[in-house]
Amino acid sequence: xxxxxxxxxxxxxxxxxxxxxxxxxxxxxxxxxxxxxxxxxxxxxxxxxxxxxxxxxxxxxxxxxxxxxxxxxxxxxxxxxxxxxxxxxxxxxxxxxxxxxxxxxxxxxxxxxxxxxxxxxxxxxxxxxxxxxxxxxxxxxxxxxxxxxxxxxxxxxxxxxxxxxxxxxxxxxxxxxxxxxxxxxxxxxxxxxxxxxxxxxxxxxxxxxxxxxxxxxxxxxxxxxxxxxxxxxxxxxxx
Ligand code: ATP
Numbered sequence: 008x009x010x011x012x013x014x015x016x017x018x019x020x021x022x023x024x025x026x027x028x029x030x031x032x033x034x035x036x037x038x039x040x041x042x043x044x045x046x047x048x049x050x051x052x053x054x055x056x057x058x059x060x061x062x063x064x065x066x067x068x069x070x071x072x073x074x075x076x077x078x079x080x081x082x083x084x085x086x087x088x089x090x091x092x093x094x095x096x097x098x099x100x101x102x103x104x105x106x107x108x109x110x111x112x113x114x115x116x117x118x119x120x121x122x123x124x125x126x127x128x129x130x131x132x133x134x135x136x137x138x139x140x141x142x143x144x145x146x147x148x149x150x151x152x153x154x155x156x157x158x159x160x161x162x163x164x165x166x167x168x169x170x171x172x173x174x175x176x177x178x179x180x181x182x183x184x185x186x187x188x189x190x191x192x193x194x195x196x197x198x199x200x201x202x203x204x205x206x207x208x209x210x211x212x213x214x215x216x217x218x219x220x221x222x223x224x225x226x227x228x229x230x231x232x233x234x235x236x237x238x239x240x241x242x243x244x245x246x
Contacts, residue, residue: 010037012071013167013198014059014090019068019078021051021058028054030222031068036167036200041193043201043209043230046219047242052202053095055219056169059200060092061085073166087115089166093157095175095202101145105136108144108155112162121164129158132188150181157188161197168192170201174208186212206243210234218242 014036021029029051036042044052057063059070061082070078072088080088091112100108109129113122130137133154139147144155153173160168173189174182182205190212193199203209210216210230218226218238226238233239 010039012036013038013073014200015069015071016055016059017069017071019055019058019065019070021054021063021065028222029058029065032219032222032224033068034200034217034224034227036198038198039193039196040215041189041199041201041213043203043213043216044219045203045206045209045216045239045243047204049221050219051222052204052219053171054222056092056171056200056202059085060090060169083115086163086165089164090169091160091163091165091167092169093160093171093173095171099144099152099155099159101143103144104141105144105147105155106140108159109136109162112159113164116164122162125162125164129161132161132191133158149176150178150185153177153181153185154188157185161192166198168197168199170199172203172205173201174203174205182208206239210239 012035016032016034018031018033019029020031032055044055046052058065061080064079069076077085077088100111109126116122135151136154136158173185186208201209201213213230216230216233217224226233226236
């Protein structure tokens, strides 16, 4: 097929001070794909996302988005370029209402009509949110906070949505609901890079995947093939 490459991460090495967290991670995301990065605690998933979104800089390697090098750009610039992150642990603005959090996601946009349209789109994905608009974000349930986190990220109208563990801490039924919404987003054309410890969920819903272990990619491919690799079987399915 002739899918366009939206994001290329090429052999990045990332450090926290003297501690190396990524040892040459490479991955590609094509337009319209739902791509997952799976791996255990401390494998480097969050570090990869934080480097793509400009919160960290790679010491080595490059990141290309829509054909331009973006490594070293700051987080505000990255959002303007079209990448937005729904972070792990929700990271909502807790002093703000649900509605204020959603508008905060669109802070850099000036086309008010388009912002209102996207707000309606977010309400379509998350029908609970319109009834919660004047609630303080910190008073929401875990599942509602997760919905708001994703909704806020969508309000920047991203070409690429980065999602960090949207299933974390949610009851099993809610995990399925969120998984279904992530699939719906992809089906509606949203390109997504999804980081998950819940490999079963991630492999179920994603088109392709990368398995990371201690800061390196150890397996990659279409999810139906990845499921049968030794790396995934031994790490996640106890076989
Ligand atoms: P988790 O699911 O636990 O978030 P992860 O795959 O996202 O795991 P990272 O958070 O990216 O893993 O961590 C990768 C490595 O970097 C780990 O060894 C971790 O201890 C280290 N690390 C992460 N954040 C920091 C930090 N702020 N300072 C120092 N080391 C860090």
